[in-house]
Amino acid sequence: MKKSFLFGISVLFSLSFGLIAQEKIERWNRVELSFQTIFKGNGFQDVEFKAIFVHQDTTLTVSGFYDGDNHFKLRFMPTRLGTWKYSTQSNVPGLAKKTGTVQCIAPSTKNHGIVGTNGSLHFSYADGKVYYPFGTTAYAWNHMGAELQQLTLNSLQKSGFNKIRMCVFPKNYDLVKEEPSLYPFVLQETKRDAQGNEVKIWDYTQFNPAFFQQLEKQIDALQNMGIEADLILFHPYDKGRWGFDAMPKEVNIRYIQYLLARISSFRNVWWSMANEWDYVKSKTIADWDELTKTVVKADPYRHLCSIHGATASYYDYWKPEFSHVSVQDESPVQSPNSAAMLRNVYHKPIVLDEVGYEGNLTSRWGRYSPETMTHLIWNGVVGGTYVTHGESYMFKDHRDTIFWAKGGKFNGESWKRVGFLKQILEEGPGPMSLSDVSRDNVTSSGGKGHYLVYFGKQIQDYWMFNLPINNGAFGKLTAGTRFKVDIIDTYGMTIQTLPEIFETEKERDYRFFDKDYKKIRLPEKPYLALRIREIR
Template identity: 90%
Template structure:
């Protein structure tokens, strides 16, 4: 038996080192156990293989997987500090009753663990650090050539994004027609249909480990940059070219279990059951419910899980399998109030994973100006939700490297403004929510004495300093509170600190104005914000 332990992640590859008698492993890193064993039948279907990992207060059952050439692997991510003991179970004698011990130690400074939900409305890492999902979209980047994949990673490293939406299966769409070099299943034969078109016939009983190793390599590369991989498990963009959108139910379930056995131990993955689930005509709502439960039951670590529909098609996100809401709808981000209402309906974190994209496409969903894209993201954040970025510029035809589809380089402008907004939030005390929901459309707060006022497209010469008495869950504002104000140009990415000190006077119709009725002189331009912080 060979044991290896993932000690660190490099940009595009992992380093593993031989385990000693009792190896030390950081919390939320992963250990990989490898075994070579003879067996009869199909290693993907006929071999049962798992391990029970036991800690003094936790027991986790982890499924192993066949990696080809009589090699079997188990991957484990310890979630508790201290000693873990494990024992394998299998119907193959060479894989059964293997035992060992490992010591889980304090994680390094950059290892914050899995992202989960915080106080039911926002996200945080397992160690308690707040996580603000500022993601982008590159659906098929992992199916492009090696050079383009590397360029995508380089672009992401410089971008400030900390999440990416990406498909596991290849995509056949008007703007992405490239044939991938790797497939998740073994090709059985290639034949011609009645129209003379080439048709690939897959052996659905045989996975292709090389495909999954490439995916794992990319996930590790993303982790090294602090980026979460929001993995789309199914999608409708096949149209019979490969048939992965219409596989039999038992194949779908086997695929899910194999995928999760391989990568649920990667701390930076999310499960997106589908992109535009309602366009996958081969599956019913009952099918999606069953597949979602299969994902949750196959994941010992309970990664984030949701499902995404076509425009304004909402699933039953109240179901316990879903940790957050993932929707395609631009309506909720036309104002912060609308975004806040959506969150207050579901009482779960909301990610508007498609509100449209910056670009120049003929399709209305792909032709936002960079100003509009930035504005919608600000509206979502002010309302206590999160908005996913995308970029879809086409200058010639579908062979262009459109980031939204294939990755590559960013050629637009809103991505820089997203990084600027992320910095502002991370410098604040916590996630935002409207201070006086449904009554104040421009004032949001991340904590007591900390406000953002966002004017959006509105332009004005002066703004009378005023704040609502109510401040959500942070209590009520009182008279005599002193503040300093920064003027933020959200598109120009500048911050100017004003020299004046503002102090709340007597309350006036549920609001406090400055005791001397001071005004703030504003640049006469759109997309301005104010950061207002109490002086303690």
């Protein structure tokens, strides 16, 4: 037995003929068991291979996969501390009845586990730490050349983003025409159609392990930076070029099962069933339901799962397979109230994964100013939801490196402001929600005695200190409470602490004012916010 360490993840190898010794692994890290054996038939289809991991009263069944060259692997993420015992099952003698133990030890400082919801309207890591999804979009970055991929990682490292939306399959779109170097299936032959266009014929019974190994490498690189990989499993941006958007149902199911066998043990993955699912004409809603259930069944760790539609196209997000809502719609972030309304409808965390992009494209969805992009993200957060960033600047033609499509470097300005907002939230007591929902569209709270008041595009010279008596789930405000106030320039990224102390007096028509009716002098500019914190 030999072991190696990649990206801080323990990888365990064993031969098919030896005893497997105990390996120590951090909680939520990944153990990999590797076997080399002779078999008959197609390793991707004909070999059944899994392991049962048992820890006291917890049992997890983990599917193995064929990695080519007579190598089979099992990957496991321990979710509880202590000793896990396992045994393998297979229709191949060289893979059956292998037993061993894994000793799960305490995680390191930066390892907080997988992200979940715990049935709430927000997200948290498995260890309870609050997770605020401040993500960006780079659909096809993993299908670009190695140099551009590294540039993308370097940009993300400096950005403050902690999530990225990315496609598993390559993308064929007006602004993304590059041919990938790797494909998920083995190429069977190349033909010409009636118009003389090259058509690739795939052997859908043979996966290409190199394609998935490349994906895994980049997911690990993202994890090393604390970034969640929101993986888009299907999309419509193919249009016959490769045919991955219109594969037979049985191939779609095998693809899901193979992909999840390989990467469900990666703690930083989310499942996005599709981007703009309603544009994938080869699949019905019944198909999407079946594929979603296939994902959930194949994932022993129950990573986050949702589905994304075209503009204002909402799926039935009440279904139990969906952990959160992922939508493309700018309407809910025109005000915090509208964003909050989605939470009240679905009772699940809301991620507005596409409200438009900062850029200079002719398409209306790709020409937001950086101020507008930042403003919409603030509206979403104040309303208790989350908004995904995107950037789409083109300076020459489709060969430009447009981050939204290909990654690369950021050319805009809103990405810096997203990091600033993320820092403000992480310094607070918890996730935001409107204090007096449907009655007050500017005041949000992250906990007792903690408020953000966001003025958006409104410009005013003074603001009279006032807060609603209601504070959501945190109880009602009372008279005699003292506060300090910070003026936040959300676009200029500055915070000014005021010297005054404000104190609430007797409640007047569901609101509290300062006992002396103090006003705050504001800079006469848009996109200002106030952070109001109780002095105890």
